[in-house]
Amino acid sequence: MNLNKLWITILLAGMLVLTACSDNNDKEAVAEENSSTEAKNQDTSDSEAASVDKGLFNVEVTIPASMFEGEDLDTVIVDAEAEGIKAAKNDDGSVTYKMSKSKHKEMLAEIKQSIIDSIEEMKTSGDFVSVKDITHNNSFTEFTMVVDKTTYENSMDGFASFALGIGGMMYQMYDGVDPDEYKVNILIQDEETNDVFDEILFPDDMNE
Structure with a gap:
């Protein structure tokens, strides 16, 4: 992960993330009215949300696909591994980074x-x-x-x-x-x- 470019990524991806959050809120409102779609909307929301799993020795950070719009994921992974961070593509387009607690800090x-x-x-x-x-x-x-x-x-x-x-x-x-x-x-x-x-x-x- 090239952290020197992170602030630029923040600004460029921010609108995409906020749009995704807005879309998910709309879907959740529909789910409240129609329980048969609740599970589907929850899955969609989860796929757009970042997650961090802090284990005993390592930390896993999963970044949603919306953060990588227009980027080559293979390059993203190579850059991350050059920084000492393991990275893997997920089926939904998100990327999971695995690193030591010290690296996460x-x-x-x-x-x-x-x-x-x-x-x-x-x-x-x-x-x-x-x-x-x-x-x-x-x-x-x-x-x-x-x-x-x-x-x-x-x-x-x-x-x-x-x-x-x-x-x-x-x-x-x-x-x-x-x-x-x-x-x-x-x-x-x-x-x-x-x-x-x-x-x-x-x-x-x-x-x-």
Whole structure:
């Protein structure tokens, strides 16, 4: 797995993952009305969800097929094995990575650093002129964007929250959080007054 490209993968795959989650929610709603389709919808949901199995010595991470749109899975597997991670293609197009606990810890650390580096770029690149600071908790389930409120409300800087939400959800995915429990809360705080004037919850607000 080429972790140097991970943040780019996060941003490109994020819409696909959110779309898959939205589709699965719709299917589950239909299943509640028609019990005969419940098992089928559950199977479809499971095939799109990442899973992490933390054993005594090793960790298995299964990434859904939607994360590999447009990629050659044989190359994905070769790249992973070059990083010391065993990888196997599954019949549904997903890929299962098997690694030591220390390697999994290293992988999460690299993902974390990629997100932190991207946050720093958001703050300093000038692409989001209203953003003055971004803080977060250790699990990336909550971010606070400190902004110039007037500039923020008259710009497209809200897109920064999308990148934060996707990054937080991807970190949770690789950390083994149940897909039904992915939550990232983005607080928008006015630099001048310290008041939180907006709050965005991922993925809920993306599905409305």
